[in-house]
Amino acid sequence: MERAYRTDLKLLRYFLAVAEELHFGRAAARLNMFQPPLSLHIKELEIQLGTFLFIRHSRSVALTHAGKVLMEESRRLLAGANQALARVEQIGRGEAGRIELGIVGTAMWSEARTVMRAFLKSHPNVDVVFREKSPVMQMALLE
Secondary structure: OOOOOOOOHHHHHHHHHHHHHOOHHHHHHHOOOOHHHHHHHHHHHHHHHOOOOEEEOOOOEEEOHHHHHHHHHHHHHHHHHHHHHHHHHHHHOOOEEEEEEEEOHHHHHOHHHHHHHHHHHHOOEEEEEEEEOOHHHHHHHHO
16 A cells, blocks of 8 residues: 655745755755754655754754655656645636637538638637537537
Protein backbone atom coordinates (compact mmCIF):
# COMPACT_ATOMS: atom_id res chain seq x y z
CA MET A 1 0.00 0.00 0.00
CA GLU A 2 1.38 3.40 -1.00
CA ARG A 3 1.76 6.00 1.73
CA ALA A 4 -0.34 9.17 1.42
CA TYR A 5 1.77 12.22 2.24
CA ARG A 6 0.19 15.32 3.70
CA THR A 7 2.96 17.70 2.78
CA ASP A 8 1.75 21.18 1.91
CA LEU A 9 2.93 22.73 -1.36
CA LYS A 10 3.99 25.72 0.72
CA LEU A 11 6.56 23.53 2.50
CA LEU A 12 7.93 22.43 -0.88
CA ARG A 13 8.22 26.09 -1.97
CA TYR A 14 10.10 26.87 1.24
CA PHE A 15 12.35 23.86 0.74
CA LEU A 16 13.04 24.82 -2.88
CA ALA A 17 14.04 28.36 -1.91
CA VAL A 18 16.56 27.03 0.64
CA ALA A 19 17.79 24.37 -1.79
CA GLU A 20 18.38 26.93 -4.53
CA GLU A 21 19.97 29.53 -2.26
CA LEU A 22 21.83 27.03 -0.05
CA HIS A 23 21.42 29.64 2.67
CA PHE A 24 18.54 29.93 5.12
CA GLY A 25 18.88 33.71 5.55
CA ARG A 26 18.83 34.47 1.80
CA ALA A 27 15.98 32.02 1.26
CA ALA A 28 13.99 33.67 4.07
CA ALA A 29 14.57 37.10 2.50
CA ARG A 30 13.50 35.74 -0.90
CA LEU A 31 10.31 34.39 0.69
CA ASN A 32 9.68 37.62 2.63
CA MET A 33 9.78 35.85 5.96
CA PHE A 34 12.07 35.52 8.94
CA GLN A 35 14.71 32.81 9.12
CA PRO A 36 13.63 31.04 12.36
CA PRO A 37 10.13 30.11 11.08
CA LEU A 38 11.66 28.99 7.76
CA SER A 39 14.07 26.71 9.62
CA LEU A 40 11.15 25.27 11.60
CA HIS A 41 9.20 24.58 8.39
CA ILE A 42 12.19 22.79 6.85
CA LYS A 43 12.61 20.75 10.03
CA GLU A 44 8.88 19.89 9.87
CA LEU A 45 9.30 18.67 6.27
CA GLU A 46 12.32 16.57 7.25
CA ILE A 47 10.32 15.02 10.10
CA GLN A 48 7.39 14.27 7.75
CA LEU A 49 9.74 12.59 5.28
CA GLY A 50 11.85 10.89 7.92
CA THR A 51 15.14 12.05 6.39
CA PHE A 52 17.54 14.96 6.40
CA LEU A 53 17.36 17.17 3.33
CA PHE A 54 20.32 19.40 4.23
CA ILE A 55 23.74 18.97 5.74
CA ARG A 56 24.06 21.94 8.07
CA HIS A 57 27.44 23.40 8.94
CA SER A 58 28.05 26.49 11.05
CA ARG A 59 28.39 28.72 7.97
CA SER A 60 27.08 26.68 5.06
CA VAL A 61 24.31 24.38 3.94
CA ALA A 62 24.51 21.53 1.43
CA LEU A 63 21.87 19.20 0.04
CA THR A 64 21.84 15.55 0.96
CA HIS A 65 21.15 13.04 -1.82
CA ALA A 66 17.50 12.97 -0.68
CA GLY A 67 17.50 16.79 -0.81
CA LYS A 68 18.81 16.79 -4.38
CA VAL A 69 16.09 14.36 -5.46
CA LEU A 70 13.42 16.40 -3.67
CA MET A 71 14.69 19.58 -5.33
CA GLU A 72 14.23 18.06 -8.81
CA GLU A 73 10.85 16.60 -7.95
CA SER A 74 9.66 19.81 -6.24
CA ARG A 75 10.50 21.87 -9.31
CA ARG A 76 8.51 19.48 -11.48
CA LEU A 77 5.61 19.26 -9.03
CA LEU A 78 5.35 23.01 -8.44
CA ALA A 79 5.54 23.75 -12.16
CA GLY A 80 2.73 21.25 -12.74
CA ALA A 81 0.65 22.76 -9.93
CA ASN A 82 1.15 26.25 -11.36
CA GLN A 83 0.10 25.07 -14.82
CA ALA A 84 -3.00 23.37 -13.41
CA LEU A 85 -4.03 26.45 -11.42
CA ALA A 86 -3.43 28.74 -14.41
CA ARG A 87 -5.60 26.45 -16.56
CA VAL A 88 -8.40 26.51 -14.00
CA GLU A 89 -8.18 30.33 -13.85
CA GLN A 90 -8.46 30.46 -17.65
CA ILE A 91 -11.51 28.21 -17.51
CA GLY A 92 -13.05 30.43 -14.84
CA ARG A 93 -12.55 33.49 -17.05
CA GLY A 94 -13.97 31.65 -20.07
CA GLU A 95 -10.60 31.68 -21.86
CA ALA A 96 -10.19 27.89 -21.86
CA GLY A 97 -12.30 24.80 -21.48
CA ARG A 98 -14.58 22.68 -23.56
CA ILE A 99 -17.83 23.47 -25.30
CA GLU A 100 -20.02 20.78 -26.83
CA LEU A 101 -22.42 22.06 -29.45
CA GLY A 102 -25.31 20.19 -30.91
CA ILE A 103 -25.75 21.17 -34.54
CA VAL A 104 -27.79 20.17 -37.52
CA GLY A 105 -25.69 19.16 -40.50
CA THR A 106 -26.37 22.28 -42.56
CA ALA A 107 -25.56 24.73 -39.74
CA MET A 108 -21.85 24.79 -40.51
CA TRP A 109 -22.58 26.00 -44.03
CA SER A 110 -24.29 29.11 -42.71
CA GLU A 111 -23.05 32.20 -40.90
CA ALA A 112 -22.39 29.98 -37.88
CA ARG A 113 -19.20 28.78 -39.57
CA THR A 114 -17.79 32.32 -39.76
CA VAL A 115 -18.78 33.05 -36.17
CA MET A 116 -17.17 29.81 -34.91
CA ARG A 117 -13.97 30.49 -36.84
CA ALA A 118 -13.71 33.94 -35.24
CA PHE A 119 -14.46 32.50 -31.80
CA LEU A 120 -11.85 29.76 -32.11
CA LYS A 121 -9.26 32.24 -33.34
CA SER A 122 -9.83 34.54 -30.36
CA HIS A 123 -10.09 31.64 -27.86
CA PRO A 124 -7.36 29.13 -28.83
CA ASN A 125 -7.52 27.34 -25.46
CA VAL A 126 -11.19 26.42 -25.84
CA ASP A 127 -11.95 23.01 -27.33
CA VAL A 128 -15.18 22.93 -29.31
CA VAL A 129 -16.80 19.60 -30.05
CA PHE A 130 -19.60 19.48 -32.59
CA ARG A 131 -22.28 16.83 -32.18
CA GLU A 132 -24.65 16.46 -35.09
CA LYS A 133 -28.14 16.06 -33.63
CA SER A 134 -31.64 16.56 -34.95
CA PRO A 135 -33.53 19.58 -33.60
CA VAL A 136 -35.81 17.23 -31.63
CA MET A 137 -32.79 15.49 -30.03
CA GLN A 138 -31.16 18.86 -29.23
CA MET A 139 -34.29 19.98 -27.40
CA ALA A 140 -34.41 16.71 -25.48
CA LEU A 141 -30.76 17.08 -24.43
CA LEU A 142 -31.32 20.67 -23.33
CA GLU A 143 -34.22 19.59 -21.14
